[in-house]
Amino acid sequence: MEKISVAVRFRPPAAAAVDPSHYSGGGGGDREWRVDDTRIALLHRAAPVPGASFAFDHVFDGTATNARIYGVLVRNLIRAAVDGFNGTAFAYGQTSSGKTFTMNGSADQPGIIPLSVRDVFDTAREAADREFLIRVSYMEIYNEEINDLLTLGSQKLPIHESLERGVYVAGLREEIVNSAEQVLELLELGEANRHFGETNMNVRSSRSHTIFRMVIESSAKNQMDSGDAIRVSVLNLVDLAGSERIAKTGAGGVRLKEGKHINKSLMILGNVINKLSESGKQRGHIPYRDSKLTRILQPALGGNAKTSIICTAAPEEIHVEETRGTLQFASRAKCVSNCAQVNEILTDAALLKRQNKEIEELRKKLQGSHSVVLEQVILKQRNDMHKSELERDRLAMELEEEKRLREALEHRLAEQQKLLDDLNSTSISPDQFNDFIQLDELKTPNSKERPNGFVASRAHYSKDVEFSPIPENLGTVADEDLWMQLNKGCITDLEMLEMTPGFKCSQSITEDKTSVATREEPIDARCQRLEKDCSSDRQQLEESKAKCTALENERDLLKEDNSSLLEELAMSKQEASRLVAEREEMLKELDMEKSRMEELKQEIRLFSQAFSQRQGQLTSLYTKSKAIVENCKTSSQVSLP
Numbered sequence: 001m002e003k004i005s006v007a008v009r010f011r012p013p014a015a016a017a018v019d020p021s022h023y024s025g026g027g028g029g030d031r032e033w034r035v036d037d038t039r040i041a042l043l044h045r046a047a048p049v050p051g052a053s054f055a056f057d058h059v060f061d062g063t064a065t066n067a068r069i070y071g072v073l074v075r076n077l078i079r080a081a082v083d084g085f086n087g088t089a090f091a092y093g094q095t096s097s098g099k100t101f102t103m104n105g106s107a108d109q110p111g112i113i114p115l116s117v118r119d120v121f122d123t124a125r126e127a128a129d130r131e132f133l134i135r136v137s138y139m140e141i142y143n144e145e146i147n148d149l150l151t152l153g154s155q156k157l158p159i160h161e162s163l164e165r166g167v168y169v170a171g172l173r174e175e176i177v178n179s180a181e182q183v184l185e186l187l188e189l190g191e192a193n194r195h196f197g198e199t200n201m202n203v204r205s206s207r208s209h210t211i212f213r214m215v216i217e218s219s220a221k222n223q224m225d226s227g228d229a230i231r232v233s234v235l236n237l238v239d240l241a242g243s244e245r246i247a248k249t250g251a252g253g254v255r256l257k258e259g260k261h262i263n264k265s266l267m268i269l270g271n272v273i274n275k276l277s278e279s280g281k282q283r284g285h286i287p288y289r290d291s292k293l294t295r296i297l298q299p300a301l302g303g304n305a306k307t308s309i310i311c312t313a314a315p316e317e318i319h320v321e322e323t324r325g326t327l328q329f330a331s332r333a334k335c336v337s338n339c340a341q342v343n344e345i346l347t348d349a350a351l352l353k354r355q356n357k358e359i360e361e362l363r364k365k366l367q368g369s370h371s372v373v374l375e376q377v378i379l380k381q382r383n384d385m386h387k388s389e390l391e392r393d394r395l396a397m398e399l400e401e402e403k404r405l406r407e408a409l410e411h412r413l414a415e416q417q418k419l420l421d422d423l424n425s426t427s428i429s430p431d432q433f434n435d436f437i438q439l440d441e442l443k444t445p446n447s448k449e450r451p452n453g454f455v456a457s458r459a460h461y462s463k464d465v466e467f468s469p470i471p472e473n474l475g476t477v478a479d480e481d482l483w484m485q486l487n488k489g490c491i492t493d494l495e496m497l498e499m500t501p502g503f504k505c506s507q508s509i510t511e512d513k514t515s516v517a518t519r520e521e522p523i524d525a526r527c528q529r530l531e532k533d534c535s536s537d538r539q540q541l542e543e544s545k546a547k548c549t550a551l552e553n554e555r556d557l558l559k560e561d562n563s564s565l566l567e568e569l570a571m572s573k574q575e576a577s578r579l580v581a582e583r584e585e586m587l588k589e590l591d592m593e594k595s596r597m598e599e600l601k602q603e604i605r606l607f608s609q610a611f612s613q614r615q616g617q618l619t620s621l622y623t624k625s626k627a628i629v630e631n632c633k634t635s636s637q638v639s640l641p
């Protein structure tokens with residue numbers, strides 16, 4: 001969306017141009033307009049009048065030239081028109097405010113129209129890669145009827161509307177032109193046919209609205225680049241008739257009728273601008289169809305065009321109210337937005353070519369982007385899954401190992417605990433325990449198992465091997481019975497016994513160093529050691545348990561990961577198959593579209609044939625009717641006396 005460009009131009013105060021008696025108050029009355037850069041304010045005896053201050057993008061005083069106005073307001077419009085945008089420039093203002101001077105100019109100061117014509121050709125020449133076809137037409141709306149200014153006698157042309165051409169004036173001559181000079185000649189011709197009339201306000205007052213139109217068609221020289229697209233833009237350069245007060249113009253008769261039509265159509269233009277300047281919801285119906293002017297200018301007013309309006313104003317005090325009206329119109333117009341876009345026309349072949357290209361691009365995109373991306377996603381997910389499976393296996397192995405370790409530790413701990421329990425349940429003194437261990441070592445293979453059946457104890461027995469109380473002939477066999485025989489049934493302390501010298505008790509007391517060490521370790525120390533072992537084992541067990549729990553947690557997490565990955569993979573697969581189905585569907589649709597296009601093309605061909613046949617018939621009918629009319633005319637003339 002882009003706002004309409006609006007500028008205000010004050011013409012120099014009229015002195016001798018018209019009868020000065022009609023400017024009662026002249027230029028130097030109580031009220032005057034002050035132009036200050038982009039602001040205009042009405043002053044009454046040098047004091048600002050409330051509600052009569054305006055601001056615009058561009059304000060020009062009486063010293064501004066047409067060339068400057070063209071440069072500021074119209075040049076870009078012309079360049080855009082050559083590039084394919086519709087463009088409209090028009091002058092609006094009361095009678096004698098300088099509209100025609102602005103649009104047509106004078107001999108020494110060419111106006112917007114001649115400057116535009118030259119610029120169109122210059123710009124087209126600069127676009128070396130394009131070929132141009134330019135057509136011009138020139139029409140006027142006089143008393144709400146359209147006349148062709150390039151064809152004498154071509155009057156009251158109708159307005160038609162079609163889907164392809166939009167609103168158009170049927171039967172309007174369109175001249176193909178090759179140079180600015182050719183256009184200026186045609187303009188001269190049109191000017192000669194235009195309705196002017198003398199009023200009290202203007203010796204050469206425009207009595208009609210004129211629309212000079214250039215249709216600019218262009219196509220790329222290298223057709224392959226643009227897909228055969230043809231750009232067609234319409235440039236309207238409009239010189240409106242000026243609003244007038246009948247009392248001031250002193251109009252009567254024909255002038256009065258003209259004035260009424262002019263005022264009415266300008267009022268409708270004002271209504272259209274008012275409506276367009278309102279925000280969307282309040283806007284409602286736009287009365288384009290209420291006048292031929294607004295109907296023809298519809299694209300320029302809130303439609304597909306770039307538009308510039310030059311509001312011309314008279315500085316004299318006598319025109320204060322009209323100037324205020326013009327400035328109010330300008331203020332509203334600057335709120336109107338248009339939506340201009342390049343107009344491209346595609347031939348059937350170009351349309352087909354472009355659609356094929358689009359289909360190909362779509363196909364590539366579908367095949368390329370979606371499936372490749374999906375495949376990559378699936379591959380990545382598979383890799384992730386594989387990695388997590390490996391990790392899971394590794395963790396499972398670690399867990400197994402840890403469990404095995406824990407079992408071994410538990411087993412060891414249980415054994416140690418048992419040993420401790422055994423030790424605790426034994427109610428003997430540490431010394432007795434030592435001796436018990438020593439005697440236990442002395443047991444022969446024949447000795448009976450008698451728990452706690454302890455008969456005698458003797459400390460340091462093994463150290464006094466030379467003085468064993470057991471006779472030599474008894475060999476290495478010793479038991480309690482024999483012991484009892486020897487001691488005649490007396491249980492005695494072995495410390496009291498007399499030792500027998502020279503006796504060797506060799507085999508049974510052969511010891512390894514370890515057992516000696518063990519035997520030598522006091523029971524307290526051993527207990528402590530065992531407890532210590534036990535507690536360190538317990539600690540290890542706790543650690544192992546904690547590790548096990550951590551590993552189990554990790555395994556659970558991995559399991560979760562794995563299942564979510566599996567879910568994702570399933571979803572991706574689903575998505576992939578959905579996309580594939582969608583793609584198939586689209587390809588089918590595209591094929592159908594193609595065949596529909598072929599059918600349409602065929603229909604167009606048939607229609608064109610029928611149309612040209614019908615046209616031929618109509619032309620011959622017309623020629624025949626014309627001949628009949630001519631014959632009738634001649635015969636009636638002949639029969640007249």
Ligand SMILES: Nc1ncnc2c1ncn2[C@@H]1O[C@H](COP(=O)(O)OP(=O)(O)OP(=O)(O)O)[C@@H](O)[C@H]1O
Binds near residue numbers: 010096241243
């Ligand atoms: N900027 C200007 N510089 C010099 N003369 C100007 C300027 N503007 C207008 N004039 C002169 O003022 C007179 C009236 O101007 P013009 O005919 O252009 O008014 P208009 O708005 O087209 O009037 P109408 O609506 O009656 O056709 C002309 O003689 C014109 O030469």
